[in-house]
Amino acid sequence: MLLNYLAAHENEMEYVVGELKNRADPKALNTYVYDYLEHKPIRTHRTCDAPYAALGFNEICREIFDFHDQVTDLYRTLVGKAEIPEARELLESLLELEQHEAMRLVRQTGRMDDL
Template sequence: MMQIETIRDVLHWTKDFHQQLSQCLSHCADNNTDERARMILAYLSEHEKTLTDVVSGFEKNGDEHALNTWCYQYVHHNPITRHVHCDAPFVELDTAQIMDVIVDQHQQVIELYRYLASRAAISSTRELLESLCSLEEHEVMRLAQSSNRLGDL
C-alpha cells in the first residue's frame, strides 16, 4: 500500500490506478472469448491510458500549494486500498458486467475526490480536486455512452 499524505500522493495513486487498470484490461482483452467483450476491453484499456496521461499532467502542472496540501487525516481514517484489478475476471465477463466493474471503480475515485474537495480549506486545492472529480465524472459518462454504442453494433 502506497503511503498517501498529500494531494500530490492522491494524484500519483490515481495515475497508477488508471495505468494498472489499462494493463489489466489489455491483458484480459487478449483472452476473452466474446468478440464484443474483447472490443470493449481494448477500448477501455486505451481510455485508461489516456486518463493516466491526463492525471499525470495534473500532477506535473498543478498548483504547488494545492498539490502539497495534506490529506493524511482523511486517508488515515479511510484508507485507500489499491485495487487488484486483475482479480476481477474480465476474461469471463460480458460487456455489461465489464462496464459495471469499471464504473464502480471510477465511482470510488470520484467519491474520494468529492470528499477531499469538501474538506479542502485552500481554494486552489478545492478547485484542483473539483476539476479532477469533474474529469472522472465526464469520463465515466463518455465510457457509458461508448459502451452503449458498441452494444448497438
C-alpha cells in the same frame, strides 16, 4: 474490444491527470489525503471477484462504473475537506474531469453494446 477500449481510455486519463499534475500549484500537490483513504479505500472487484477476461460485457461495465463512482466520491469528499483554495481548485478540476470521462465511458460502452 471492450477491454482494449477501456485500456486506451485509462491510458488517456493517465496522460490528462499527469498534465494536470504538471500544471498544478505545488501547495495543492503537497496536501495530505490520509483521512479519506484510511476509511474508504478505492477497491476493484467489488461487484465480482473474477478476472476481467472471464467476465461478460455487462459485468465488466458494472465493475468499471463502480470504480469510477468510487473515484468521483473520493474527489467530492476531498473538495469538501480542502483547506486551501489551490487544493480545492485542483480537486474540482479532477472531479469535473472524472465526471465527464465517466459519462463518456457510459456513452461509448453503450454504443459497443449495440453492436
